[in-house]
Amino acid sequence: MGIKKTVSVLGLGRMGSALATALVDQGYDVTVWNRTDKPAPAGTTRKTLEEALDSDVVVTCLSTHDVQQPLLTGRIKTLVNLTSGTPEQARATARWAAANGVEYVDGVIMAVPQQIGTPQARILFSGSEDHHVLQVFGEPVYLGEDAGLAALYDLALLGVMWSVFGGYLQALALVGSAGVTPERFTPFATDWLDVVGTFLPEMGEETHSGRYETDVSALDINVSGLRLLTEANGEQGLDTTVPRALHDLFERAQRAGHGAHSIASVIEVIRK
Ligand SMILES: NC(=O)c1ccc[n+]([C@@H]2O[C@H](COP(=O)([O-])OP(=O)(O)OC[C@H]3O[C@@H](n4cnc5c(N)ncnc54)[C@H](OP(=O)(O)O)[C@@H]3O)[C@@H](O)[C@H]2O)c1
Missing domain, CATH: 3.40.50.720 (NAD(P)-binding Rossmann-like Domain)
Structure with missing residues (x-):
């Protein structure tokens, strides 16, 4: 040795x-x-x-x-x-x-x-x-x-984590407005994250190919959903920064002509 x-x-x-x-x-x-x-x-x-x-x-x-x-x-x-x-x-x-x-x-x-x-x-x-x-x-x-790759992956992965944490905290505040405890709600959230994770490979592939045809869920319906989420938080007197930011981003993709496309098409707005 x-x-x-x-x-x-x-x-x-x-x-x-x-x-x-x-x-x-x-x-x-x-x-x-x-x-x-x-x-x-x-x-x-x-x-x-x-x-x-x-x-x-x-x-x-x-x-x-x-x-x-x-x-x-x-x-x-x-x-x-x-x-x-x-x-x-x-x-x-x-x-x-x-x-x-x-x-x-x-x-x-x-x-x-x-x-x-x-x-x-x-x-x-x-x-x-x-x-x-x-x-x-x-x-x-x-x-x-490329020495920058590690930092690039780091920040990209932390971005996913912070988005999930932000969404989770918003969800806890929303269900908490009806007296639902974190203990009661969190198992639903973790199960849901497992389901959401299964969508990522196909979504990633769509962003790579630029083909956004969908028979699952169009951007239009998700913009409507985000409007409801923003309104529901507002009705409870909660901060709406997170749902509003997502709503505004998705809506810009809708206005750019992606309403009938999949959610993955939002990347076209992010990439500018
Ligand atoms: N903690 C985690 O879970 C975690 C996970 C992944 C990555 N990291 C990364 O690891 C790095 C360190 O994190 P940490 O949690 O160990 O932070 P930390 O406990 O706050 O320690 C910070 C270190 O930086 C030194 N420092 C700060 N300002 C300085 C200056 N002007 N000149 C010289 N030294 C200075 C501190 O020295 P003093 O003791 O003299 O203040 C201390 O040694 C960060 O880049 C962080 O992002 C941390």
Whole structure:
């Protein structure tokens, strides 16, 4: 068995601490650095930033790319970025890394700190294909050479999640107006999400082919439904931002001539 690489973790927030601990558990020699004085996870060594950058691999897990960028120098050999950012921020860091002789892996963690080190922690990554260290954190999935891909998938998937959460909270407020408890309603919502998920592959295919003929449900009827949903929320004195935004978006697709088409045709308005 070869000698394990030395690894530094920059950032001892909730996620960075979990990453450092997972590395220690797998027998790595782990150096940590944090801006302020936070306790170093058991088994790690706290060093200065300059010393931390000398490890074979530097893993970053800070709040944003903006606070991270000034910390990076060409002294780094391999940079594994796990700080969330936009695809363009990842690509800019990749360009900086290439110009400075730094190997660059850009990853996103589709999990919470408590799942780190288990197969439930899916790590999407792009840029360099070396996933040596990522395997310690969870289940790495390589997306391609374009360093921006991981951030792109991350934000796209979080967008699905936030939309579902927003819809769910709106639903709880609506049924709650009639005294229905979350405990009573939530099983209906989770069952419904299973059904809704089955529509996605066909919908995705329609957006790809641009063929929106449907014998299932036309956009017209969904615009009417969204109007009813917006009115029902308004009648109960609830905020209508979420249903109104969807109604307005779908209605724009209807006005653009997609009324008889499937819901997938809304992507034509989103793409402009
Ligand atoms: N937590 C999750 O469930 C989760 C899941 C997936 C991805 N992520 C991503 O992981 C990253 C870290 O998240 P987290 O939950 O660990 O956040 P966190 O607990 O808030 O920790 C933030 C870290 O960033 C550091 N930081 C903030 N401003 C800084 C600055 N100006 N200079 C240097 N360091 C600075 C903090 O240092 P101080 O201690 O000195 O403030 C701390 O180490 C984020 O990009 C997040 O999107 C988190």
